[in-house]
Amino acid sequence: MKVLVIGSGGREHALVWKIAQSAHASKVWCAPGNAGTALETVAKTGIQVENVPLGAEDLKGLLNFAGEHKPDLTVVGSENPLALGIVDRFQNAGFRIWGPTQKAAQFESSKVFSQEFMKRHGIPTAKAASFSEPEAARAFARELEGRCIVKADGLAFGKGVLICQSVEDADRSIKSILKEKAFGEAGNRILIQELLVGREVSLHAICDGKSYQLFPTSQDHKRALDGDQGLNTGGMGAYxxxxxxxxxxxxxxxxEILDPWLAGCQAEGIDYHGILYPGLMLTEDGPKVLEFNSRFGDPETQVYLRCLKSDLIEILEASIDGTLNAVNLEWSEGVSVCVVIASGGYPGSYTKGQRITGLETADDLSGVKVFHAGTRSSKPDIITSGGRVLGVTADGNSLEAALKTAYTATEMIQFEGAFYRTDIGAKAISWRADPHSISRGSLNWSTNKA
Ligand SMILES: Nc1ncnc2c1ncn2[C@@H]1O[C@H](COP(=O)(O)OP(=O)(O)OP(=O)(O)O)[C@@H](O)[C@H]1O
Ligand SMILES: [Mg+2]
Incomplete structure (x- = not known):
């Protein structure tokens, strides 16, 4: 089977890596891919993965490519092409493609849509309202005494969410999104949610329109610096x-969440095939949904796919065909950790084009797989080309062992300005030592199995 993967980040490298190992894959392309995707080899045929110089949002170019090369399956990694309707376009042209349609992808591409959907179907979430006029928005923020989150309705590269502690903060945020258009068209409408307190977890469920299968949880690390300090990023590590x-x-x-969500989709004619990735806050009143994403998390994908034993193509096919209940998701017994190495300055401005050293030595360590994100080949070197550059992923029998290997490998890799968090997984370790050490709300939501 010939497979086309769309995207260029660490998530897409992990998808390419796993798909290349499938018993069903004969040829794999990645559009546009990165230096790492092009280094993978398809296990069954020994053919190297081929990068295709087409952007993930170049729907026309991608359709032409599909017309010419006839992939048997196309796999969409990132949210932007989903929101642009790539799945509908490919399906209409007769190509088999994995991911939600434009209508279904609204769970991520419109926060207002999601909030209203949750209200209609009794899914626990924050108290919230949506606005396109600043005056009404400001009045609602006052009702919440300014302790609220102001969110752009549309996709804003994970940056369209402003956390407010006071009425002044809220007024400033509302003005910045609705009037000054800080996030462009994505901010034509805003959603204001009450500020929830608790511990955050995210879920991943693979869906086939009729059913879903929930993955065990992984944890991302959103802030740039150790101890959850610094700015929000795309994700600095996971385990x-x-x-x-x-x-x-x-x-x-x-x-409380997935079953009513699926029933709601069915009642409203939303045929959801793909990953649903809800972000939750575990509050004292139970879990509440902060948002939905309509694709795999990055870097969660890197650790999930290292531990997934099942053939990924079989799972994706079942998700398309509505036959997920015949599929068994098998996970390895081990632990996997991913440490993201980023360019100095990220998530703000940073330089590109830095030469990376130590990649091969790190990758050769037992249990290590280095997934590329913002990298590019500049023969004979591999150079940086993005904010998040690499996801150094290591497996082990315990979290401690996996962490040790991951950080040993991370230290081998160097480029000018490189930085990474040194406390990936630390919360799991302190939680095991003392479950009370983690913030309120967590205890009702955990078992002492570990
Ligand atoms: N109602 C809320 N109460 C408290 N914190 C919140 C709330 N909503 C969002 N947050 C915080 O803001 C972060 C980003 O919010 P959200 O996930 O809605 O935005 P996003 O831009 O879609 O992010 P992502 O890139 O994770 O998809 C959350 O991970 C959480 O830390
Ligand atoms: Mg989101």
């Missing part, structure tokens, strides 16, 4: 599985 939010908590999330 799998988490010791908290297991068993009963997952069952409760099924009953």
């Amino acid at each position: 799998f599985p988490t010791p908290f939010f297991v068993a009963e908590a997952l069952e409760q999330a099924r009953q």
Whole structure:
């Protein structure tokens, strides 16, 4: 089977890596891919993965490519092409493609859509309202005494969310999004949510229109610096599985969130095929949904796919065909950790084109896989081309062992300005030592299995 993967980040490298190992893959392309995707080899045929110089949002170019090369399956990694309707376009042209349609992808591409959907279907979420006029928005922010989150409705590269602690903060945020258009068209409407307090977890469920399968939880690290300091980023590291939010908590999330979500989709004619990735806050009143994403998390994908034993193509095919209940997701017993190495200055401005050294030595360590994100080949070198550059992923029998390997490998890799967090997984370790050490709300949502 010939497979086309769309995207260029660490998530897409992980997807390419896993797909290349499938018993069903004969040829793999990645558009546009990165230096790492082009180094992978398809296990069954020994053919190297080929990067295609087409952007993930170049729908016309991608359709032409599909017309010419006839992939048997196209896999969409990132949210922007989904929001642009790539799935609908490919399906209309007769190509098999994995991911939600434009209508279904609205769960991520419109926060107002999601909020209203949750209200209609009784899914626990923050108190919220949506606005296109600043005056009414300001009045609502006052009702919340300024302790609120102001969110641009549309996609804003993970940056369209402003956290407010006072009425002044809220007024400034509302003005910046609605009037000054800080996030462009994405901010034509805003959603204001009450500020929830608790511990954050995210879920991943693969869906086939009729059913879903929930993954065990992994944990991302959103802030740029150790101790959850610094600015929000796309994600600075992850580990799998988490010791908290297991068993009963997952069952409760099924009953209170995923089941009503699926029933709501069916009632409204939303045929959801792909990943649903809800972000939750575990509050004292139970879990509440902050947002939905309509694709795999990055860097969660890197740790999930290292631990997934099942053939990924079989799972994606079942998700397209509505046959997920015949598929068993098998996970390895081990732990996987991903440490993201970023360019100095990220998530603000940073330089590109820095030569990376130590990649091969790190990759050769037992249990290590270095997934590329912002990298480019500049023969004979590999150079940086983005904010998040690499996801150094390591497996182990325990979290401690996986962390040790991951950081040993991370230290081998160098480029000018490189930085990474040194506390990936630290919360899991302190939680195991003392479950009370983690913020309020967590205990109702965990078992002491670990
Ligand atoms: N109601 C809320 N109460 C408290 N914190 C919140 C709330 N909503 C969002 N946040 C914080 O802001 C972050 C980003 O919010 P959200 O996930 O809605 O935005 P996003 O831009 O879609 O992010 P992502 O890139 O994770 O998809 C959350 O991870 C959480 O830390
Ligand atoms: Mg989101």
